Amino acid sequence: MLTPVDSQDFCVGIVGAGMMGRGIAQIAAQSGCRVVLMDSVPGAATKAVQILDDTFHKLTAKGKLTAEQAQAAVARVSVVDDVDGFAPAQVVIEAIIENLEVKKDLLRRLETVVCPDCILATNTSSLSVTAIASSCQRPERVAGFHFFNPVPLMKVVEVIDGVLTAPQAVEILDALARRMGHRPVRAKDTPGFIVNHAGRGFGTEALRILSESVAGIEQIDMVLKKAAGFRMGPFELLDLTGLDVSHPVMESIYHQFYQEPRFRPSPLTGLHNAAGLLGRKSGRGFYRYQDGVMVTADPVAVPDVLPTSVWVESSAAGSEIAARLAAIGIKVEGGLPSAQALCVVTPLGQECTQAAVAQGLDPRRTVAVDALFGLDGCISVMTNPATSAECRDQAHGLFAKLAPVVVIKDSPGFIAQRVVCGLINIACEIAQAGIATPQDIDDAVTLGLGYPHGPLAWGDRLGTTRVLDVLTAIHAATLDPRYRPSPWLRRRAQLGLSLTTNEI
Ligand SMILES: NC(=O)c1ccc[n+]([C@@H]2O[C@H](COP(=O)([O-])OP(=O)(O)OC[C@H]3O[C@@H](n4cnc5c(N)ncnc54)[C@H](O)[C@@H]3O)[C@@H](O)[C@H]2O)c1
Missing domain, CATH: 3.40.50.720 (NAD(P)-binding Rossmann-like Domain)
Structure with a gap:
């Protein structure tokens, strides 16, 4: 005994x-x-x-x-x-x-x-x-x-x-x-157990966004910190850990799961590794370091222009944006957009292009705003390939009156939607596989990774149907199985249940 x-x-x-x-x-x-x-x-x-x-x-x-x-x-x-x-x-x-x-x-x-x-x-x-x-x-x-x-x-x-x-x-x-x-x-x-498994999507999705030229490293880090609430951006974290450590781990987890697309790493880390751009320890990674201090680029100046009129799509998120603009004295058009209005859409998982076409808007005057993470920390303004530079600058100037703005290129699902909904999806798969209980998954992630919420509780906070909508739309736009929604998520969203619900 x-x-x-x-x-x-x-x-x-x-x-x-x-x-x-x-x-x-x-x-x-x-x-x-x-x-x-x-x-x-x-x-x-x-x-x-x-x-x-x-x-x-x-x-x-x-x-x-x-x-x-x-x-x-x-x-x-x-x-x-x-x-x-x-x-x-x-x-x-x-x-x-x-x-x-x-x-x-x-x-x-x-x-x-x-x-x-x-x-x-x-x-x-x-x-x-x-x-x-x-x-x-x-x-x-x-x-x-x-x-x-x-x-x-x-x-x-x-x-x-x-x-x-x-x-x-x-x-x-x-x-x-x-x-x-x-x-x-x-x-x-199981490979990566809970913490190293559940956190896998953070860096890999950020790298994917970077490699699609949607946004730069500083923009991606800023959105994930200020809008989503992560303590560190993915590129800051990759530089801190060192690519000599994280690149082999990304490859190992991917191969241990038999090339599961959700964990697919990016060719960018192999290239950086080969070039010796390991991160803080080598003085240069995704960022440059001088005497151990990160060198950051000067912030992008806010254009000093405003649209003459603004139209916002009619949806719950659109109404929130209209109310916030009204509160600072900017009147939003009702009905159909006038010929000169800047048009603002708020897609979930869709591109600005898709939303503009679906709503019959003039794409040259249309931008998309990510409203899923609120409008307080930082606002992502997404253009489409037809958006004019004038309208992009007007949108930047306009939304900078509410919060710091990050202007990004067209992408299904913005930055935060892609990264956070991806993390929620992976956590759902961990729950579905019975690797750990929902409570243990959430506690492991908050304590082990310091994320602002456990991924399953985060899915509940954002709204399970919205998370499902984001992933379904990204999957449809990209045809990449990386974004296919987990059955654990889909069933609970369809039934109106919390993502922490276990089946009896
Ligand atoms: N460092 C981390 O962040 C971390 C986090 C979680 C888990 N781990 C795991 O913990 C283990 C140790 O990691 P670490 O960072 O402390 O490594 P470390 O290199 O700091 O320490 C390992 C120690 O084990 C000793 N050692 C090696 N072979 C031995 C043997 N056959 N018999 C007795 N002693 C032996 C070495 O002399 C050394 O002192 C590894 O399995 C690692 O994967 C590390």
């Missing part, structure tokens, strides 16, 4: 005293567990304990720990030289090099020394938990325990069932995560 997880004697073994192993050791020791640490590099585990000691002192100085708690936490960590030292452990977590054969070999050796009920957990990000367990006599005791960097601050951990993992193993890891102050989210073994 294992010692109960909440016991003082609960002993956590950690193999690998690098960035992740040290972080896990910190939260385990702070939660009162005994910790046994090992690393194959002589002296590395001892060095890690010294760093932990420093960290605990810093936390004491900040008032987060008392001196006694700091002393007790470091005293709970002991260093061992080989796997025999893990005999007292109830759980051993490996956080060693990301290599399948090396991890399999380690687990095989651990199995010969640990107690019969000891759980063997892997912190792998990209390997299959089932494959890592395949070398073990008892694969049912092996599970994934995927933390995020930096471990003490990223308060979420994915607890992953391999195909043969026993329920007791994940229950113990679930309880251990809670003891350590982390939110466990449960996932089935």
Whole structure:
């Protein structure tokens, strides 16, 4: 029988005293567990304990720990030289090099020394938990325990069932995560688990928008931050992570899902990688960096022109725009547009071209505005190939009176509609595949990626039928299966149910 997880004697073994192993050791020791640490590099585990000691002192100085708690936490960590030292452990977590054969070999050796009920957990990000367990006599005791960097601050951990993992193993890891102050989210073994799977659409769709010449990197980042509420734009994030890291991950997830179009990467990242434009670390990525500071282009000047008259399509979004313009003293035409009016449409998933043609408008005087994300943060104004430069500038000048404006070229679904509805669609597929519960998907994404909302809750906020309309229209316009709506989304939208609804 294992010692109960909440016991003082609960002993956590950690193999690998690098960035992740040290972080896990910190939260385990702070939660009162005994910790046994090992690393194959002589002296590395001892060095890690010294760093932990420093960290605990810093936390004491900040008032987060008392001196006694700091002393007790470091005293709970002991260093061992080989796997025999893990005999007292109830759980051993490996956080060693990301290599399948090396991890399999380690687990095989651990199995010969640990107690019969000891759980063997892997912190792998990209390997299959089932494959890592395949070398073990008892694969049912092996599970994934995927933390995020930096471990003490990223308060979420994915607890992953391999195909043969026993329920007791994940229950113990679930309880251990809670003891350590982390939110466990449960996932089935699948490429990218939840977080690296659910976030896949963010960068790839932004790259696709860039490669279609719809907008530039700064514009795409600005719309996604100011209109959709992401903390970082996709190009800022790609530069921060480094393309040497993200490009292979994008390719790996795509191939592990057998070329699923939803995860199709862009040729742009391969080119940037080959050119050594890796991001912040190389001084240039999508942006340039001078002394570590991003160099941004000067903002586009707002044209000092206004339309003589404005017509806005009659729809709920159109009425909202008309009301906002009326509030600043700009009268909007009723009925059919007059011969000189700037015409404003608000398509969901459609191009400006499609909306102008469908409504019989003069395309030279027509622009589209994305109203799905409100009109406060930033307003996307989309032209079509016939829009005159004069009307584009008038629309820019007009909407700049309400919020900062980003002018983009024609695209089915603007920028934010494409990226956010794509993320919602992928989350729906994760729910449909039963990889995780709706609540765990949303919590994993908000805690692991820092998105403003969980993708399923976000779909509810935007309106499930609107999200379905966006994806259906983009799919129809592009004929690209990347945008095909998930059945999970379609059924719930058609039935008027929340995207977090499970089928009985
Ligand atoms: N760094 C991240 O952001 C991150 C996030 C989540 C998961 N992970 C995963 O965590 C694991 C460790 O990542 P990291 O960033 O801490 O790496 P790291 O390189 O900082 O540390 C790995 C440590 O493991 C030791 N090691 C290597 N092979 C060993 C072996 N056979 N036996 C004992 N020790 C061994 C190394 O000496 C090193 O100290 C990897 O599986 C990685 O995919 C990393």
